[in-house]
Amino acid sequence: VVLALGGGPQATTLELAIYQALKYDFNLPEALTLAWVQFTIAGTLFALLGRLGGGSWLVLEQGGSQVPVPGRWGGLWHGGVYLLCALFLLLPLLVLLPVLAHIPASLRLLPLLQALWNSLLLALACAVPATLLAWLVLWPQRLAQLQGRHRRRQLLEWLSTHALTAPAMVLSVGWYVFALPRLRLEHWGPVLVVLLNLALTLPFAVQQLRPRLLQFDAQYAPLCAGLKLAWQERLTLEWRWLGGSLRAAFALALLLAMGDVAVFALFGDKDWTTLPWLIYRYASTYRMQEAALASLLLLGVCGLLVWVLERERAHA
Template identity: 35%
Template sequence: MAQRADSVATRVGIAAAALVVAAVLLAFVGIATRAEPGAGLGPGDWAAIRFTVVQSVLSAALSVLLAIPLARALARRQFIGRGVLVTLLGAPFILPVIVAVLGLVTVFGRSGWLNTGLAMVGLPGVSIYGLHGVVLAHVFFNLPLATRLLLQGWQTIPAERFRLAAQLRLTPVSLFRTLEWPLLKQIVPGVAALVFVICLTSFAVALTLGGGPRATTVELAIYQAFKFDFDLGRAASLAVVQLVLAGGAALIALSMIPAISIGGGIDRPVQRWDAESGVQRSLDIGIIVLSALFLLLPLGAVVLRGLAGLGQVPVSVWQAAGASVYVATISMVVLGLLALPMAGWIASRRTGGVEAIGLLGLSASPLMIGTGWFILINPVADPVQLALPVTALVNALMALPFALRIMVPRLRDTVQDYGRLGESLGMRGWPLWRWLILPRLRAQIGFAAGLTGALSVGDLGVIALFADPDRATLPLQMYRLMGAYRMEAAAGAALILLVLALGVFWVCDKGGRWHAEA
């Protein structure tokens, strides 16, 4: 690494980190002015806290337990379409939550495909609402993420070890115990902790599939206290609880999870002699097929219903789509202005302590930040008029931890490999970034920007607090259509939202990889 940190870590990085800290602290100050710790939380609020923890534990446990055999099967098998399936597993955050929920309702809802099939054979139907529905939706979202991270770890086992195991004629059980179990012990705790944090701060799933006294999360309770009762004191108190829960879990999770890969290497399976028997092959194929059906059927349902409902989409949906693009654009710009200088500052340090600053966005949930900012803005301005910019800024903060995890390893390698050369040539400041760092960071920048844009396009969080009937993003407009039982129009809006989110990600990611330097 370069001896002089000022070649990469500039005052801009420190200023960006200070802005992130200030944004979160301001929200906390707003909450502190109205919060009444220990007071104002009734039995329903404590029930929401218990439900939040229980559903997060169940969701994380099921997601990881199901991901282990799926990741192992993908690591051992090569088949036509494997690359497409692995790519699908790499996009858990890209899919808008409200779109996936509509797909799950189509498949598992009261009048869904599953209940229709059960009724045909005389079996009782199932309900997707309540605890099991929330857990089902979280497994749908987080099974691909957990599988992707586990598969990334599986690919780190050298092929020579499997060749040696074959020469020693180890049984599949012995090979799992010798090579794979030690790897799982290192990776699984971090993956489970990350999924747990995501489920703690999942608002849209609880909003659409939860509700009621027995299926209310802390974030949903904040929304209800804020939107329906306008009880800012109770909302602030709940936000403090959410900060403690999510913040503590996030610090634990992000200290254990591996760096996020943009895909290099995980699509090259090594030859596995332990998986050649018919039983092992049948098990792997069965696991892959069932998992693919579970992930693809709701997406297929969204596409089919969306095509049929496009003709019933009102003009307000297209206006909301424009608002979503506006929010995503601001989010990507803000993320670039924050993440790049912060990544440079972090990469130039020998210790990773300053990286914790970037984790503040994940430690504080969007509803918590939105509540704090609303409390501060309300006395001096109309928060509704600032709904879209505030939503964009919060989305950028939420994506910042993942962007840093994507950018910092590559930037640190660049500094280690070329830092001394750059110093010897007198390259500092903007010339250093322009000619050395940015060309080698293009793929990571594009991936992070696409991830941020897709998240922003599909976000149903802060906008639900600030928006009025005349101001909405596409996810909120779609939720309103579902609430009005205009399901065909909502399906058409879901298809538009899906195409928009995937399109934003594809354009940014493809643009970053185009002629990017290795």
């Protein structure tokens, strides 16, 4: 985003500085140093928030919570804040619409469709295993909860949210330095993009499934133990119980993987591209009509995923 808006040495962020050190200067020591700086800052903030929030501040709320009703002036204040936020989010999207009226007739749709297809394939390859792994990752946490080992459960919760302390660029730099002398990145790039996005989306899928699975254990674990159900029967019950939460976790992982830019920036190749990276390439070369069309296409796909996510959350 910073690069597309004209960022450079005088206007940069840690992630952009890491990218420039690798792609522009090929300065591995500088990139690793900056990655450690970002990891330290993010890890410290995460530890503080986790300490203040008791280690479960990311868990979704489950019913029974009371929402305070604001008074007259409070309601007006809240409405004004929501209106400003809506304008802030909608205005950049509305600006895209007039640009579409000036799209040249020579515009090639094939690169857009190919990039969309690549994005969907990579997102599916990431979202399916992320959803399954989220269920597996939660298994030891659930056992610790049932056994009353709360410290162990909190430690496992922290480990399952690793992506919040090791952002995309930090993980990408580590894998880039590790894979560079061992693999041909032009061949293994798509695999590494999928694996890194899997690692980054896994914590969010875990957060979607955790409350529902803990609720299942609290209500039905003693009954399952008393009935001596086989593991296949219990697994069938759990997956039926998860229902919308499972689909919501899949939709969220798909949505996050669809919008990846940081990982693809390091491991992508000019012969194949994703829709977010194609938008960056169009915008950085001032091809605004093509960038607007690609942005609206990505917005439509992501909007559909958000609609599915919210619908499944409501029915979970």
